[in-house]
Amino acid sequence: MVVQCYHGHNSDHKEKHMNIENEQKTLMFKEAQETHSRVALQLQSNRRKIEKLGDFLRDNPPAMVMTCGRGSSDHAATYAKYLIETHLAIPTLSVAPSITSVFSVRQDLKNVIFLVISQSGQSPDILSAAITAKESGAFLISMVNDENSPLALVSNLVLPLHAGPEKSVAATKSYICSLTAIAQLVAVWAQNKKLINALATLPAALEKAFDQDWSGGMEMLKKEDNLFVVSRGLGLGIAQEAALKFKETCGLHAEAFSAAEVKHGPMAIVKKGFPVLVFSLTDQSQDSIDEAIHAFLDRSAQVLSVGNVYEGALNLNSDNSVAAELRPIIFIQSFYKFVNALSVARGYNPDCPPYLNKVTETL
Helix, strand or coil: CCCCCCCCCCCHHHHHHHHHHHHHHCHHHHHHHCHHHHHHHHHHHCHHHHHHHHHHHHHCCCCEEEEECCCHHHHHHHHHHHHHHHHHCCCEEECCCHHHHCCCCCCCCCCEEEEEEECCCCCHHHHHHHHHHHHCCCEEEEEECCCCCHHHHHCCEEEECCCCCCCCCCCCHHHHHHHHHHHHHHHHHCCCHHHHHHHCCHHHHHHHHHCCCCHHHHHHHCCCCEEEEEECHHHHHHHHHHHHHHHHHHCCEEEEEECCCCCCHHHHHCCCCCEEEEECCCCCCHHHHHHHHHHHHHCCCEEEEECCCCCCCEEECCCCCCCHHHHHHHHHHHHHHHHHHHHHHCCCCCCCCCCCCCCCCCC
16 A cells, blocks of 8 residues: 655645645554653553552662563663663663574573563564563563553563554554653652653653654655664664664665764765764763764765754754653654655655564564
């Protein structure tokens, strides 16, 4: 199924109006649009459970946190890694599900938190990794949208995402709800009152973020075949997520890089006009992001900037008033609206990418 964009002979204004109508008809648009209300529900519904979990984790501090997820869920795990390590100083790593599902290796996971992030809670390899981790001594926490899923049923503790039904193959609200659940858990666990208070403002900030107009970047990417998405630290997870969404909804080859890594081999392919999307959190990572972006601009790359203003770049609107830890959540919400529109403009249907299913049956 392919969305057919309007290509008649009337005015550009009418064509733009028709495209906007098509953009707003997708499930991706509608599901992303309701994210703010889902986040509000999640923050309230999970508050007491997370407070009890925070007490437990402070009384029983783990030696390590291991995360497990695929696709968008693994990108959320990247955010978890940086947030846990920067706020709690606990080593956090992403586990390869194939270690158990394919290679049948068992590890000693005593005093380990095994954090599984999953929209469906049904993927066989994720479930296998979770069960094996629990049997190996880990405390199994699942962040899952389906509270009756096989994953939820085997977990020591379930933090529901409360994203509601998500029918578009392109995940939006379930990803943002995953980020929010991580932020709430870390804020409470670390007893970070500033971040706890900032989370209360997140639903309103998300609603505002969805109204941001990034249409200025449409013409730049409408006919492109390749681009980089760059950030660092807490922003790296949304760079990974944005790159995935460009691929699956727009047929646009995108690669995510840390600003610390992109200046090495990847920079060799950047020529005049090469597009780069950058997410800046204006936190401790900003100096290295600035250095990378100036290198792109020196090569006459086309830079689309979110979160910081660069001379010579196309600077997209963003709300930097929220806490730096929450800016990735705000930025990706604005991005979802943009990439949905770009998908339609390129003649795709973001709800039904070719060859993809909502639940991936990886073994």
